[in-house]
Amino acid sequence: MSTIADFKTAFMPNWCPGCGDFGIWGSLKNALVEKGWGPTDFCLVYGIGCHGHMVNFVKSYAIETLHGRPIPVAQGIRLGNHKLPVIIVAGDGDTFGEGTNHLVHIARRNVKATMLVHDNQVYGLTTGQTAPTAPKSFKTKSTPSGVLEEAVNPIAIALAAGATFVARGFAGDIPKLSKLILEGLNHPGFAFIDILQPCVTFNHVNTYAWYRQHIYDLDENHDVENRAKAFEKALEWGPKVPTGVFYKVEKPTYEEQTPQLDVKSLVEQDLNYQNLESLIDDLV
Numbered sequence: 060m061s062t063i064a065d066f067k068t069a070f071m072p073n074w075c076p077g078c079g080d081f082g083i084w085g086s087l088k089n090a091l092v093e094k095g096w097g098p099t100d101f102c103l104v105y106g107i108g109c110h111g112h113m114v115n116f117v118k119s120y121a122i123e124t125l126h127g128r129p130i131p132v133a134q135g136i137r138l139g140n141h142k143l144p145v146i147i148v149a150g151d152g153d154t155f156g157e158g159t160n161h162l163v164h165i166a167r168r169n170v171k172a173t174m175l176v177h178d179n180q181v182y183g184l185t186t187g188q189t190a191p192t193a194p195k196s197f198k199t200k201s202t203p204s205g206v207l208e209e210a211v212n213p214i215a216i217a218l219a220a221g222a223t224f225v226a227r228g229f230a231g232d233i234p235k236l237s238k239l240i241l242e243g244l245n246h247p248g249f250a251f252i253d254i255l256q257p258c259v260t261f262n263h264v265n266t267y268a269w270y271r272q273h274i275y276d277l278d279e280n281h282d283v284e285n286r287a288k289a290f291e292k293a294l295e296w297g298p299k300v301p302t303g304v305f306y307k308v309e310k311p312t313y314e315e316q317t318p319q320l321d322v323k324s325l326v327e328q329d330l331n332y333q334n335l336e337s338l339i340d341d342l343v
């Protein structure tokens with residue numbers, strides 16, 4: 060059993076007042092408490108961005124990686140110690156700019172990890188440039204005449220790549236987001252959660268008010284095992300923006316299919332008996 064206080068650090072968040080990151084921070088801690096995990100029961104892997112500052116505000120095993128690279132680090136942790144649950148906290152820049160390829164591969168491998176994408180449509184930390192999730196025509200300091208490209212569709216990319224749990228949450232609804240994150244933590248495979256996160260400083264289009272007017276919950280009639288239906292819902296964006304679980308199926312994980320991890324995790328294995336001399340001889 061744990062309590063919210065167990066995750067307290069010496070630092071208070073330095074996000075802009077009203078930032079959607081606060082909602083994700085609170086929801087994650089709620090989900091961890093509900094799951095019954097304490098700070099040493101899992102590892103948080105962060106990218107670089109405003110979201111990554113959370114490394115200072117949640118007490119746990121954690122690593123703040125490079126911009127775009129939290130996914131490969133998380134996969135490395137899983138292969139080294141697949142008994143340690145991993146949660147990836149990434150930005151939309153992290154995930155769909157420099158790190159896009161990694162998302163495709165972790166999804167098709169079905170590595171057991173829960174991924175929370177802080178989707179604010181901008182590069183918050185570097186002061187508001189356009190992210191690949193920004194809508195066409197969106198004006199920022201890096202696109203003063205408006206974005207020329209179409210926005211990437213995080214849900215459709217995760218589905219196409221083969222993610223076994225694909226969901227969208229909203230940072231402005233902490234009770235629902237806490238539940239969704241818990242569902243992601245409980246999923247026995249790769250769980251991708253795109254979280255609509257208002258950036259109150261640099262995104263004056265997708266505000267809390269905008270989301271509240273446009274989002275709706277996928278209802279209980281939505282068949283979460285129907286991938287085609289999930290794609291259909293993924294393409295809805297505009298007057299209506301669906302939130303909730305789009306897709307959820309169970310498949311063997313990468314770790315389960317790796318024979319070297321059958322008996323023990325790599326960190327538990329004794330490396331002394333390995334004689335690598337002949338291998339080295341072959342290479343020299």
Ligand SMILES: Cc1ncc(C[n+]2csc(CCOP(=O)(O)OP(=O)(O)O)c2C)c(N)n1
Nearest residue numbers: 107108109110126150151152153182183184
């Ligand atoms: C390899 C590398 N490339 C670029 C940067 C510069 N950089 C730091 S944060 C950032 C963008 C962050 O945007 P996002 O991932 O959306 O996170 P947010 O700040 O919006 O939470 C960039 C481009 C960096 N630190 N390292």
Ligand code: SF4
Nearest residue numbers: 075078109183258259
């Ligand atoms: S710049 Fe945006 S994302 Fe970063 S802390 Fe401020 S409101 Fe949040």
Ligand SMILES: [Mg+2]
Nearest residue numbers: 150151152181
């Ligand atoms: Mg961002």
